[in-house]
Amino acid sequence: MAVKDNFNKQIEDIGRQLKIISIITSIASILFIVLLLNPNGFSFETIDTEQTITEVNEDLIENGIHVRTGFKDAEGLLTVVQNCTSCHSSKLVIQNRMNADRWNATIKWMQETQNLWDLGENQEVIVNYLVANYPPVEKGRRENIKDIEWYELNNR
Numbered sequence: 001m002a003v004k005d006n007f008n009k010q011i012e013d014i015g016r017q018l019k020i021i022s023i024i025t026s027i028a029s030i031l032f033i034v035l036l037l038n039p040n041g042f043s044f045e046t047i048d049t050e051q052t053i054t055e056v057n058e059d060l061i062e063n064g065i066h067v068r069t070g071f072k073d074a075e076g077l078l079t080v081v082q083n084c085t086s087c088h089s090s091k092l093v094i095q096n097r098m099n100a101d102r103w104n105a106t107i108k109w110m111q112e113t114q115n116l117w118d119l120g121e122n123q124e125v126i127v128n129y130l131v132a133n134y135p136p137v138e139k140g141r142r143e144n145i146k147d148i149e150w151y152e153l154n155n156r
């Protein structure tokens with residue numbers, strides 16, 4: 001009787017071990033497939049670094065340019081960034097080159113029609129920055145073409 005019990009027990013043990021091995025194998029293969037389909041699935045590093053970069057570089061200036069907005073680094077830059085980029089892109093500001101009168105008129109227009117707030121003393125800082133860094137460019141007619149080789153028309 002004791003021998004038979006012992007034998008049964010051994011069979012049970014082997015069965016249990018096989019069960020454990022097969023469970024481990026299936027978990028391992030599921031993990032393997034998940035990793036195969038999504039190699040970065042278990043890495044949270046990418047998200048972390050992106051967050052740190054945006055926090056740190058909010059007002060980063062590179063080669064004289066405020067990276068986040070593209071504005072030139074000069075006196076008044078941060079006043080302009082704070083007041084002129086919350087409703088529209090900085091590109092809208094940069095592409096419009098005006099003199100002081102027209103900037104003041106544009107600001108007045110935005111205040112009357114677009115809910116732009118009263119800029120107080122900052123208005124002068126902003127207009128000075130804009131005129132100094134984005135002055136109007138003359139777009140005259142093109143230069144005359146020189147050194148032309150004329151050829152005779154051959155109308156027959």
Ligand code: HEC
Pocket residue numbers: 080083084085086087088092093096106107110114115116117126
């Ligand atoms: C409260 C929102 C708001 C703020 C803040 C704001 N703007 Fe505007 N601005 C607008 C709107 C709205 C328009 C019209 C956008 C459009 O036409 O798509 C506009 C248009 C403009 C234009 C184009 C005008 C044109 O004639 O086409 C310029 C240039 C401009 N803004 C410059 C500035 C400057 C400089 C500042 C900072 C003093 C500023 N904006 C701040 C709302 C704002």
